[in-house]
Amino acid sequence: MSRDVLVVMEQKRDAGWHRTSVEALAAGQKLAAELGVGCSAVVVGDAGGLAAELAGTKKLDAVWSVTHELLRVYTADGWVAALQQLIAEVKPGYVVFPHTYQVRDYAPALATRLGQTLISDVTAMRVADAKPVFVRQWMQGKLNADYVHVGDGVCLVSVQAGSFRADEVQAGACEVREFAPVIEAAGIRTKAGEPFREAAQTVDLSAAPVIVSVGRGIGEQENLGIVEELAEALGAELAASRPICDAGWLPMERQVGSSGQTVAPKLYVAIGISGAIQHLVGMKGAKTVLAVNKDEAAPIFEVADIGVVGDLFEIVPALTKAIKSAA
Amino acid sequence: MKIVVAVKQVPERDAVLHVADDGRGVDESELAWTMNEPDAYALEEALQLKEREGSGEVVVICAGPERVVSTLREALAKGADRAIHVVTAEDGLSVRDTLGVARLLADAVKDEAADLVLTGLQSDDLGAGQTGVVMAELLGVPHATLVLAVERVGDGIKVKRELEDGWFQQVEMPLPALLTIQSGGNKLRYATLMGIKKAKSKETREVEAAGVQARVDEVVKVAAPERVKRIEMLTGSPDEIAAKIVEKLKFEVKVL
Numbered sequence: 001m002s003r004d005v006l007v008v009m010e011q012k013r014d015a016g017w018h019r020t021s022v023e024a025l026a027a028g029q030k031l032a033a034e035l036g037v038g039c040s041a042v043v044v045g046d047a048g049g050l051a052a053e054l055a056g057t058k059k060l061d062a063v064w065s066v067t068h069e070l071l072r073v074y075t076a077d078g079w080v081a082a083l084q085q086l087i088a089e090v091k092p093g094y095v096v097f098p099h100t101y102q103v104r105d106y107a108p109a110l111a112t113r114l115g116q117t118l119i120s121d122v123t124a125m126r127v128a129d130a131k132p133v134f135v136r137q138w139m140q141g142k143l144n145a146d147y148v149h150v151g152d153g154v155c156l157v158s159v160q161a162g163s164f165r166a167d168e169v170q171a172g173a174c175e176v177r178e179f180a181p182v183i184e185a186a187g188i189r190t191k192a193g194e195p196f197r198e199a200a201q202t203v204d205l206s207a208a209p210v211i212v213s214v215g216r217g218i219g220e221q222e223n224l225g226i227v228e229e230l231a232e233a234l235g236a237e238l239a240a241s242r243p244i245c246d247a248g249w250l251p252m253e254r255q256v257g258s259s260g261q262t263v264a265p266k267l268y269v270a271i272g273i274s275g276a277i278q279h280l281v282g283m284k285g286a287k288t289v290l291a292v293n294k295d296e297a298a299p300i301f302e303v304a305d306i307g308v309v310g311d312l313f314e315i316v317p318a319l320t321k322a323i324k325s326a327a
Numbered sequence: 328m329k330i331v332v333a334v335k336q337v338p339e340r341d342a343v344l345h346v347a348d349d350g351r352g353v354d355e356s357e358l359a360w361t362m363n364e365p366d367a368y369a370l371e372e373a374l375q376l377k378e379r380e381g382s383g384e385v386v387v388i389c390a391g392p393e394r395v396v397s398t399l400r401e402a403l404a405k406g407a408d409r410a411i412h413v414v415t416a417e418d419g420l421s422v423r424d425t426l427g428v429a430r431l432l433a434d435a436v437k438d439e440a441a442d443l444v445l446t447g448l449q450s451d452d453l454g455a456g457q458t459g460v461v462m463a464e465l466l467g468v469p470h471a472t473l474v475l476a477v478e479r480v481g482d483g484i485k486v487k488r489e490l491e492d493g494w495f496q497q498v499e500m501p502l503p504a505l506l507t508i509q510s511g512g513n514k515l516r517y518a519t520l521m522g523i524k525k526a527k528s529k530e531t532r533e534v535e536a537a538g539v540q541a542r543v544d545e546v547v548k549v550a551a552p553e554r555v556k557r558i559e560m561l562t563g564s565p566d567e568i569a570a571k572i573v574e575k576l577k578f579e580v581k582v583l
Contacts, residue, residue, distance in 0.1 A: 013494070076460075077469070108456075117425040133547065148545050151541075151543050242510070246511030305558060306572065314565040318565035322569035322572070323583065
């Protein structure tokens with residue numbers, strides 16, 4: 001077995017790369033450079049000539065294009081079979097995935113087939129004594145845990161969205177290598193339907209210059225009023241973290257985070273939001289973040305510019321009053 | 328339909344966390360524990376499926392030391408019919424990797440010959456988001472992740488799964504199958520007084536955990552993250568803080 005790095009790229013439904021897979025490519029190249037080993041990439045079910053585009057523009061040893069009649073539509077069974085066979089052929093030491101919904105669907109099964117686990121949702125990596133250390137978040141971001149892979153098998157890692165920089169991908173050129181896996185139709189146990197959207201989105205938070213966002217800390221639906229008043233005083237759009245929308249207190253279309261909207265306002269006010277990573281990926285592009293939370297260890301304070309540790313039921317009304325009298 | 332729901336007991340959301348003395352885990356001595364929220368949604372989906380079908384059985388399973396019995400009891404009080412406790416040592420989960428923990432659960436589930444196995448899409452503590460999919464692989468059954476709704480179609484099921492950016496997808500598969508449930512698909516129920524009373528007479532079977540296999544990944548250090556961004560913390564009375572914020576919004580952020 002080599003110690004080379006293999007990066008699994010992911011295509012978006014419509015066209016182009018899933019952004020996180022370009023970040024995974026940057027992570028893979030960096031890991032390979034620090035270990036002094038080669039780096040290749042793989043595209044499963046390439047439909048739009050993306051493998052060729054990748055090979056023509058990025059610094060890699062090879063781009064593997066894995067195609068098969070049964071890989072036109074994503075299924076976990078198809079992807080596991082294809083990648084298991086490619087890994088047996090290429091024998092990489094490390095496989096780097098983007099931590100996307102799709103990867104979460106198949107990579108743990110692939111890891112199990114290989115007798116491994118996936119070191120998932122990695123936010124940073126470093127090499128110490130020629131051995132990589134991967135950092136994962138525990139307890140919704142309150143702690144960082146350093147993981148190392150042990151044993152002789154292949155090491156599987158997925159990287160979190162926004163943790164590596166897509167603009168640091170090294171340019172270059174290499175060849176496309178075709179790989180045809182053996183996949184039986186009977187081995188695909190699920191039937192995947194066409195992706196669809198529900199009612200057209202009517203709230204576009206992505207263009208809002210000011211957003212007031214509310215999280216679990218608000219406690220009860222009846223308490224939302226004080227946050228609505230603050231949003232009104234600021235002329236802001238109202239948004240929320242997932243639990244608030246899950247509970248039906250605000251419509252799903254006002255959700256910010258990995259399963260909701262991605263926003264980049266001038267000011268993002270986070271009220272009672274602890275800052276689980278699923279929320280942070282949706283708002284860390286904000287220019288200024290003001291966070292109010294009773295827990296000083298809340299991860300939201302790691303991305304905030306202005307922080308207040310305290311009781312939101314005292315701070316928020318006082319702030320609304322002060323803004324109104326300043327206007 | 329016989330449904331097994333695998334749940335995890337995790338520290339309470341507001342718990343104050345301390346790193347263990349060896350620097351490689353969380354000090355559990357003073358933690359309060361609760362049911363992992365995504366697993367509560369999996370339990371809710373199972374209970375509603377049973378109610379819709381008008382028959383069937385919901386079995387809840389949890390691996391861990393003695394303390395996890397309280398989480399199993401909570402599930403029974405909410406309406407699960409019986410419970411399986413895979414009994415481990417105090418550090419039974421941390422000495423195993425994801426594969427090891429999934430193996431404990433899969434071994435215990437195997438004998439149940441369930442039609443459907445449900446679990447939450449990830450845990451609120453370690454957040455690996457893998458146990459369900461690994462269990463499916465160990466059990467040799469098809470799976471779907473991030474599921475919001477389950478519907479019976481002929482001999483199999485049709486599920487609605489969440490994709491990224493507000494997209495969804497229907498996926499069909501035969502039974503038996505395993506689904507990881509996304510939160511928000513249902514409204515969680517509370518245990519009623521009657522439910523809590525009834526739970527006392529429901530069966531909890533203990534299964535001894537199999538031996539520990541060597542981990543393929545190892546946690547070498549746990550620590551609070553370093554603050555990378557310079558944050559200005561404001562202090563004072565609520566009115567003083569509000570005044571300071573208004574200053575900043577006016578002159579620095581310039582939104583007022």
